[in-house]
Amino acid sequence: xxxxxxxxxxxxxxxxxxxxxxxxxxxxxxxxxxxxxxxxxxxxxxxxxxxxxxxxxxxxxxxxxxxxxxxxxxxxxxxxxxxxxxxxxxxxxxxxxxxxxxxxxxxxxxxxxxxxxxxxxxxxxxxxxxxxxxxxxxxxxxxxxxxxxxxxxxxxxxxxxxxxxxxxxxxxxxxxxxxxxxxxxxxxxxxxxxxxxxxxxxxxxxxxxxxxxxxxxxxxxxxxxxxxxxxxxxxxxxxxxxxxxxxxxxxxxxxxxxxxxxxxxxxxxxx
Amino acid sequence: xxxxxxxxxxxxxxxxxxxxxxxxxxxxxxxxxxxxxxxxxxxxxxxxxxxxxxxxxxxxxxxxxxxxxxxxxxxxxxxxxxxxxxxxxxxxxxxxxxxxxxxxxxxxxxxxxxxxxxxxxxxxxxxxxxxxxxxxxxxxxxxxxxxxxxxxxxxxxxxxxxxxxxxxxxxxxxxxxxxxxxxxxxxxxxxxxxxxxxxxxxxxxxxxxxxxxxxxxxxxxxxxxxxxxxxxxxxxxxxxxxxxxxxxxxxxxxxxxxxxxxxxxxxxxxxxxxxxxxxxxxxxxxxxxxxxxxxxxxxxxxxxxxxxxxxxxxxxxxxxxxxxxxxxxxxxxxxxxxxxxxxxxxxxxxxxxxxxxxxxxxxxxxxxxxxxxxxxxxxxxxxxxxxxxxxxxxxxxxx
Amino acid sequence: xxxxxxxxxxxxxxxxxxxxxxxxxxxxxxxxxxxxxxxxxxxxxxxxxxxxxxxxxxxxxxxxxxxxxxxxxxxxxxxxxxxxxxxxxxxxxxxxxxxxxxxxxxxxxxxxxxxxxxxxxxxxxxxxxxxxxxxxxxxxxxxxxxxxxxxxxxxxxxxxxxxxxxxxxxxxxxxxxxxxxxxxxxxxxxxxxxxxxxxxxxxxxxxxxxxxxxxxxxxxxxxxxxxxxxxxxxxxxxxxxxxxxxxxxxxxxxxxxxxxxxxxxxxxxxxxxxxxxxxxxxxxxxxxxxxxxxxxxxxxxxxxx
Numbered sequence: 001x002x003x004x005x006x007x008x009x010x011x012x013x014x015x016x017x018x019x020x021x022x023x024x025x026x027x028x029x030x031x032x033x034x035x036x037x038x039x040x041x042x043x044x045x046x047x048x049x050x051x052x053x054x055x056x057x058x059x060x061x062x063x064x065x066x067x068x069x070x071x072x073x074x075x076x077x078x079x080x081x082x083x084x085x086x087x088x089x090x091x092x093x094x095x096x097x098x099x100x101x102x103x104x105x106x107x108x109x110x111x112x113x114x115x116x117x118x119x120x121x122x123x124x125x126x127x128x129x130x131x132x133x134x135x136x137x138x139x140x141x142x143x144x145x146x147x148x149x150x151x152x153x154x155x156x157x158x159x160x161x162x163x164x165x166x167x168x169x170x171x172x173x174x175x176x177x178x179x180x181x182x183x184x185x186x187x188x189x190x191x192x193x194x195x196x197x198x199x200x201x202x203x204x205x206x207x208x209x210x211x212x213x214x215x216x217x218x219x220x221x222x223x224x225x226x227x228x229x230x231x232x233x234x235x236x237x238x239x240x241x242x243x244x245x246x247x248x249x250x251x252x253x254x255x256x257x258x259x260x261x262x263x264x265x266x267x268x269x270x271x
Numbered sequence: 272x273x274x275x276x277x278x279x280x281x282x283x284x285x286x287x288x289x290x291x292x293x294x295x296x297x298x299x300x301x302x303x304x305x306x307x308x309x310x311x312x313x314x315x316x317x318x319x320x321x322x323x324x325x326x327x328x329x330x331x332x333x334x335x336x337x338x339x340x341x342x343x344x345x346x347x348x349x350x351x352x353x354x355x356x357x358x359x360x361x362x363x364x365x366x367x368x369x370x371x372x373x374x375x376x377x378x379x380x381x382x383x384x385x386x387x388x389x390x391x392x393x394x395x396x397x398x399x400x401x402x403x404x405x406x407x408x409x410x411x412x413x414x415x416x417x418x419x420x421x422x423x424x425x426x427x428x429x430x431x432x433x434x435x436x437x438x439x440x441x442x443x444x445x446x447x448x449x450x451x452x453x454x455x456x457x458x459x460x461x462x463x464x465x466x467x468x469x470x471x472x473x474x475x476x477x478x479x480x481x482x483x484x485x486x487x488x489x490x491x492x493x494x495x496x497x498x499x500x501x502x503x504x505x506x507x508x509x510x511x512x513x514x515x516x517x518x519x520x521x522x523x524x525x526x527x528x529x530x531x532x533x534x535x536x537x538x539x540x541x542x543x544x545x546x547x548x549x550x551x552x553x554x555x556x557x558x559x560x561x562x563x564x565x566x567x568x569x570x571x572x573x574x575x576x577x578x579x580x581x582x583x584x585x586x587x588x589x590x591x592x593x594x595x596x597x598x599x600x601x602x603x604x605x606x607x608x609x610x611x612x613x614x615x616x617x618x619x620x621x622x623x624x625x626x627x628x629x630x631x632x633x634x635x636x637x638x639x640x641x642x643x644x645x646x647x648x649x650x651x652x653x654x655x656x657x658x659x660x661x662x663x664x665x666x667x668x669x670x
Numbered sequence: 671x672x673x674x675x676x677x678x679x680x681x682x683x684x685x686x687x688x689x690x691x692x693x694x695x696x697x698x699x700x701x702x703x704x705x706x707x708x709x710x711x712x713x714x715x716x717x718x719x720x721x722x723x724x725x726x727x728x729x730x731x732x733x734x735x736x737x738x739x740x741x742x743x744x745x746x747x748x749x750x751x752x753x754x755x756x757x758x759x760x761x762x763x764x765x766x767x768x769x770x771x772x773x774x775x776x777x778x779x780x781x782x783x784x785x786x787x788x789x790x791x792x793x794x795x796x797x798x799x800x801x802x803x804x805x806x807x808x809x810x811x812x813x814x815x816x817x818x819x820x821x822x823x824x825x826x827x828x829x830x831x832x833x834x835x836x837x838x839x840x841x842x843x844x845x846x847x848x849x850x851x852x853x854x855x856x857x858x859x860x861x862x863x864x865x866x867x868x869x870x871x872x873x874x875x876x877x878x879x880x881x882x883x884x885x886x887x888x889x890x891x892x893x894x895x896x897x898x899x900x901x902x903x904x905x906x907x908x909x910x911x912x913x914x915x916x917x918x919x920x921x922x923x924x925x926x927x928x929x930x931x932x933x934x935x936x937x938x939x940x941x942x943x944x945x946x947x948x949x950x951x952x953x954x955x956x957x958x959x960x961x962x963x964x965x966x967x968x969x970x971x972x973x974x975x
Contacts, residue, residue, distance in 0.1 A: 015790035025821035037551045039527040042830045060338040082714040089710040104718050110959050112918020114937050115952040123725035146722050177696035207815050227816050232522030244817035251812030255805050366942035518928040532827040662943050667761045669931050
C-alpha cells in the first residue's frame with residue numbers, strides 16, 4: 001500500500017509518541033531509585049546512590065529472586081511438556097472435543113488470577129493437608145504452570161500448523177520410526193517455538209503475583225511478593241525502588257538471549 | 272493496600288472446618304451470656320525446657336532477623352540466648368492472623384484488638400500466666416488487663432505497643448487549623464477530592480466516635496458496640512464523606528506520598544506517617560481532635576495448641592524486654608509497651624513524640640476492639656452489629 | 671507421520687533399550703492413532719480438567735454455601751442468597767457494570783493505540799529495524815507489573831509527571847480515580863495487543879495491497895476493505911488478553927484508582943470473612959470472560975492468539 005508522505009510522517013510521529021509513553025515510566029523507575037527520599041515524589045529532591053549500596057546488602061531480596069527463578073524454571077519445564085503434548089494432539093490429530101481442548105487451555109490465563117488463586121488454594125488445602133503436606137514452593141510451581149501452558153501451546157501449535165506433517169511422513173518413508181522422525185525432523189522444526197514459548201512462560205511466572213499470593217506456603221517469597229510486602233514499608237521502599245530498577249535493566253537479558261539464540265523468535269513469538 | 276499473603280489458611284479453614292464449624296465457635300456464639308464466655312483454658316504454671324523452635328505470626332516489622340536490613344535484628348540474639356529458632360510469618364491483616372492461628376501451626380501471634388477477642392472467644396488463644404513473663408511488671412499499667420487483652424480478669428496476652436489514629440492536615444492548604452473530626456465529616460466538602468481515610472471496615476468506628484460527641488441522641492457509648500440504628504447513622508455519615516474522599520489509604524507510604532504531593536490534604540494518620548511526611552518536607556501536623564480518637568494496641572498471644580509453649584513464653588518476655596521493645600517500637604513507629612524501653616531508644620525524644628507514658632493522652636483513645644453481637648458496652652436489651660456486617664457495609668460505603 | 675512427546679529418552683541413540691524394542695513401540699504407536707492421541711492428551715487433560723477445572727467447580731459450588739457470622743467459617747447449608755445478592759444489591763450491580771466498562775474501555779484504547787504503532791513497526795519502519803522494534807515493544811513485559819503500576823502512581827500524582835508536562839498547556843493530569851486506572855491498565859496490557867496486530871500486518875502479502883491500489887482503491891479504501899478485515903482476528907486475539915486481564919485486576923485499581931472499587935476488589939475483600947460471597951462475586955468475571963472468549967472464538971481469534 002502506497003502511503004502518502006503525510007501519512008508516513010503521521011505514523012512515524014505516532015510511533016515516536018507511543019514508544020516514548022512505553023518507556024517514560026521505566027525511565028522514571030530508574031530515576032526514582034536514585035531519589036534520596038523514602039517515599040516517592042516528583043521531581044526528586046536530589047540524586048543519590050545510597051539506596052543502591054543499601055540494597056546490595058539486602059539478603060531478603062536476593063533470596064526472593066532465587067525463589068522466583070526456581071519457581072519460574074519449574075513452571076516453565078512443566079508448561080513445556082504439557083503445552084507441547086497438547087499442541088501435537090491438536091495440530092496432528094482430528095478428534096471429538098478438539099476445539100474444547102484449545103479453549104480450556106486458554107482459560108487459566110484468561111480468568112482472573114484471584115479466581116484461579118483461591119480455587120487452587122482451596123483445592124490444595126483440601127487434598128494436600130490431610131496428607132500432611134502444606135503449601136510450599138511446589139504449589140506455586142503447579143499454579144504457575146497451569147497458566148503458562150497456554151503460551152507454549154500457542155507457539156508450538158502455530159509452528160506445527162505452518163509446517164505440515166509431510167516432512168515427518170517423508171522421514172518415515174525413508175525408514176525412520178516415529179521417535180527417530182521426531183528427534184531428527186520435528187524437534188528441530190519446533191525448537192525455536194519451544195524456546196519462545198518457554199521464555200514467555202518464564203516471564204509470566206516471574207512476574208506473577210496474584211496466583212502466587214494464594215498458593216505460596218509459609219516462608220516462600222517470590223520477588224513480586226517481596227516487592228509487594230516491602231514497598232509499603234518506609235525502611236524498605238527505597239530498596240524496592242532499586243530492585244525495581246535492576247529488574248528493568250535485567251529485562252534486557254532475556255530479550256538479548258532471544259535475539260542471539262533464535263533470530264526469528266522475537267517476531268515469531270506469540271503471547 | 273494490603274494483599275494478603277496467605278489466604279490458604281483462610282480457605283483451608285473454611286473448607287476443612289466447614290463440617291465442624293459450629294463446634295469451634297466457642298462462647299462467642301453463646302446464648303444469653305453477658306459478653307464473652309471463652310472456653311475454659313488454663314495458663315501454664317511453670318515453663319519446661321525450651322523446645323528449640325518457635326513459630327510466630329506477626330505484623331511486618333515486628334520480627335526482624337536482619338534479612339531486610341542487617342542493622343535491624345533482634346531475632347538472632349534471641350536465638351542465641353534461648354536456643355529457640357524463630358520461624359515467622361508476616362500477616363497482612365487481622366483476619367489472616369485469625370485464620371493462621373486456627374491452623375495450630377503457630378505458637379504465638381501479635382494480634383491487634385480487632386482480632387484478639389475472636390481468638391479468645393474461639394479458644395485459639397490460651398490465657399497467659401504473666402508471672403512467667405518477668406518483663407511484664409514494667410509494662411505501662413494502662414495497657415494491662417484491657418478489654419482487648421483480657422476477659423473477666425484473666426490476661427490473654429502481653430502488650431507490645433500502641434498508637435492512635437490521628438487527624439493529619441496540610442498546614443498550607445487547610446485553614447484555619449482544624450480542632451475536630453468534623454473537618455473530615457461535616458466540613459469535608461471544603462477539601463473535596465483531597466480527603467483521605469483508613470481503608471478498613473474498622474474505620475466505621477471513627478465515624479461512630481464522632482457521632483458519639485456530636486449526636487448525643489444516638490447514645491453511643493462505645494464505638495465498637497453499635498446497635499443497628501447507631502450503625503446506620505455511622506454508615507450514612509461515611510457515605511456522605513465518601514463524596515469528598517480522594518482515596519482511602521492502608522499502606523503508609525501511599526499516604527506519605529499523597530500528603531507530600533497534595534493529593535491528600537486532610538485525613539486520619541498514624542504518628543509514624545506524620546513524622547515521615549514531615550521529615551520529607553511535607554507541611555503537615557497531626558493531633559488528637561477534641562472528640563478523641565480511635566487507636567490500636569497489639570498483644571502477643573499464645574496459641575492454645577502451641578507445640579513450643581516454653582519458647583513462645585521466652586519470646587513474649589524477649590519482645591517486651593526494655594532494649595528489644597525500644598528497638599521494635601522505633602523501627603515500626605509506635606509507642607512501646609515497656610516503660611523502661613524509653614531509656615533504651617536511640618532517639619531520646621522518641622517516647623515523648625509517641626506519648627509512650629502519657630496516661631492522659633491514651634485516656635482519650637478508644638482502642639480497636641472486635642464488634643460482636645453481644646454489645647461490648649454491656650447492653651443486653653439490643654443486639655449489636657457484628658464485624659461481618661461492618662465488612663459488608665464498608666464495601667457499600669466505598670460504592 | 672507423527673510424533674510424540676519431546677522426551678529425550680525416546681531417542682533410540684540415547685536410550686538404553688535395544689533399538690528393536692523402541693522400533694516395535696514406535697510401530698505400535700504408529701498403527702494405533704487413538705492410543706497415540708490418548709498418550710498425548712492424558713497428562714495435560716488430567717492437569718487442566720481435573721486439577722484446574724475441578725478446583726474451579728468446587729469453588730463455585732461453595733458460592734451456594736453460607737457463613738457463620740462470628741467465626742467466618744463456611745457452613746454447608748445450601749442457599750442462593752449470595753448469587754441473588756449479585757443482582758439485588760445496588761453496590762454489586764454498579765461495580766459489575768463499572769468493571770465491564772473498564773475492561774471494554776481498556777480494550778478499545780489498546781486497539782486504537784496499537785494499530786498505528788504496529789503499522790509503523792510492521793510496514794513503515796525499515797525492515798532492518800523491525801525485529802529490534804518488536805523487542806522494544808516486548809521489553810516492558812519483563813519489567814515487574816508492580817513496578818510499572820507504582821511508576822504510574824508517580825506520574826499521575828498531584829504535581830507529578832503528568833501535571834508537570836500538561837501545565838504549559840494549562841491542563842492538569844487526571845489525578846487518581848477511574849480514568850487513571852483505565853490509563854494504567856491500558857499501558858500494562860498494550861504489548862499484548864501490539865504483538866498480534868504487528869504479526870498480522872507483517873504477514874499481510876504486499877501483493878494484495880498492490881492489487882487493491884491497482885484496482886484504483888485509495889489508501890483509505892484499501893485500509894478499510896483489505897487491511898482491516900485481515901487484521902481484525904488478531905485484534906480480537908489481543909483483546910482476549912486486554913479484556914480479561916483488566917476485568918480481573920484488583921491491584922492496579924488499589925494503587926492508582928483512588929477510591930474506585932472493581933469486581934476484583936470485592937472478591938478480594940470477601941475472601942477471608944465470607945468465602946461463599948467471594949466465590950459468588952468471582953463467578954461474575956468468569957461468566958463474562960467465558961462468554962467473551964466464546965464470542966471471540968467465532969472470529970477465529972483463539973487460533974491466532
